[in-house]
Amino acid sequence: MNPVLAELHDKARAVLDPVHYDFFAGGVGDEVVLAENEAAFGRLALLPRVLRGKEISTDFPLMISPTAFHRLAHPDGELATARALSGTTLVSSMASTVPIADVVAAATGPVWFQLYVQPDMDVTEVLVRRAERAGCAALVVTVDSPVFGRHRRDIAHGFHDLPAGLTAENMRDLAGEALRNIEMSTAISWRHVDRIREMTALPLWVKGVLHPKDAVIALGHGVAGIVVSNHGGRQLDLVPAALDALPAVVDAVAGRVPVVLDGGVRGGGDIALALALGASAAGIGRPVLWGLAADGEQGVRRVLDVLRDEFLHVLALCGGELTRDMVVVRGVAGC
Numbered sequence: 001m002n003p004v005l006a007e008l009h010d011k012a013r014a015v016l017d018p019v020h021y022d023f024f025a026g027g028v029g030d031e032v033v034l035a036e037n038e039a040a041f042g043r044l045a046l047l048p049r050v051l052r053g054k055e056i057s058t059d060f061p062l063m064i065s066p067t068a069f070h071r072l073a074h075p076d077g078e079l080a081t082a083r084a085l086s087g088t089t090l091v092s093s094m095a096s097t098v099p100i101a102d103v104v105a106a107a108t109g110p111v112w113f114q115l116y117v118q119p120d121m122d123v124t125e126v127l128v129r130r131a132e133r134a135g136c137a138a139l140v141v142t143v144d145s146p147v148f149g150r151h152r153r154d155i156a157h158g159f160h161d162l163p164a165g166l167t168a169e170n171m172r173d174l175a176g177e178a179l180r181n182i183e184m185s186t187a188i189s190w191r192h193v194d195r196i197r198e199m200t201a202l203p204l205w206v207k208g209v210l211h212p213k214d215a216v217i218a219l220g221h222g223v224a225g226i227v228v229s230n231h232g233g234r235q236l237d238l239v240p241a242a243l244d245a246l247p248a249v250v251d252a253v254a255g256r257v258p259v260v261l262d263g264g265v266r267g268g269g270d271i272a273l274a275l276a277l278g279a280s281a282a283g284i285g286r287p288v289l290w291g292l293a294a295d296g297e298q299g300v301r302r303v304l305d306v307l308r309d310e311f312l313h314v315l316a317l318c319g320g321e322l323t324r325d326m327v328v329v330r331g332v333a334g335c
């Protein structure tokens with residue numbers, strides 16, 4: 001892991017209430033997938049190309065993946081995250097502790113809205129309209145959560161409610177209710193995705209696809225992009241590392257829409273590996289929470305700066321391009 005990220009993580013652990021730290025850090029079940037997401041990067045190596053004589057692009061292919069409840073990490077919450085963007089895209093969680101309109105107003109980069117489809121489609125539609133009115137540039141429907149993952153750390157602490165004074169602000173005043181809970185439902189299907197696509201002109205992404213067949217189905221439903229993700233090891237503790245699921249999805253999609261990878265990205269080299277395996281960008285979840293808890297806006301900015309610097313350095317060392325033939329399995333001769 002990049003040492004600056006490690007330092008911010010240590011500081012976050014020291015300053016956060018241990019119950020909130022465990023909410024952010026934890027995963028589902030035995031936390032096998034949580035560990036695997038990071039370990040998967042360490043099993044791969046890059047074969048750089050030399051003497052390519054190229055200008056190195058300064059594009060930074062990183063997004064901030066949606067994470068809930070930033071005001072648990074820092075009093076400024078999502079406002080601090082949004083201010084730190086300087087061009088990076090923030091996918092703002094539907095479960096933000098600041099209303100989406102205020103997140104967008106504070107943002108120094110594009111903001112996309114992450115949505116858990118609510119079984120009451122009138123509620124879903126109001127949320128979509130809020131995202132549109134706020135000025136979000138895309139919608140990201142999370143599809144890996146027909147039910148909540150069971151997080152043993154939260155269960156052990158009895159943590160299931162936000163502390164007094166903090167609320168999922170986007171859930172206020174919806175369909176006649178002052179404050180609604182976010183619902184997950186096994187009844188959500190591609191038909192709901194179609195209805196959302198029909199109700200808005202915003203580009204519609206799906207997040208949480210692991211099976212290549214689902215990626216192909218998603219294309220048939222007109223998605224603008226796919227996030228390969230296992231929710232940071234927080235949903236099903238039987239799935240592969242997100243990175244290991246990436247190549248098959250990339251092959252199935254065959255360049256028709258962008259594919260983003262999140263889960264376990266902890267350094268510029270990890271972003272490079274994801275790109276070499278065909279992702280158009282990588283996403284980060286927890287590192288942003290550690291930066292935010294450690295030092296608010298400045299902490300998030302440091303996370304983004306250090307990852308940008310490290311990624312561009314790796315890219316230069318690789319000759320300015322990243323392709324799948326440059327990825328080999330570490331410790332295996334001739335692969």
Ligand SMILES: Cc1cc2nc3c(=O)[nH]c(=O)nc-3n(C[C@H](O)[C@H](O)[C@H](O)COP(=O)(O)O)c2cc1C
Pocket residue numbers: 023024025037065066067068093094095114142207229230231232233234262263264265283284285286287
């Ligand atoms: C504390 C926490 C809250 C999260 N909340 C959401 C959420 O509200 N919506 C969502 O789609 N994903 C959510 N995720 C998953 C992230 O978007 C992302 O997939 C994951 O964190 C990536 O892994 P990483 O943390 O290893 O970078 C959450 C993850 C964490 C750690």
Ligand SMILES: CCCCC(=O)C(=O)O
Pocket residue numbers: 068095182231234
């Ligand atoms: C309703 C909040 C959902 C948060 C979430 O997705 C997670 O903690 O992984």
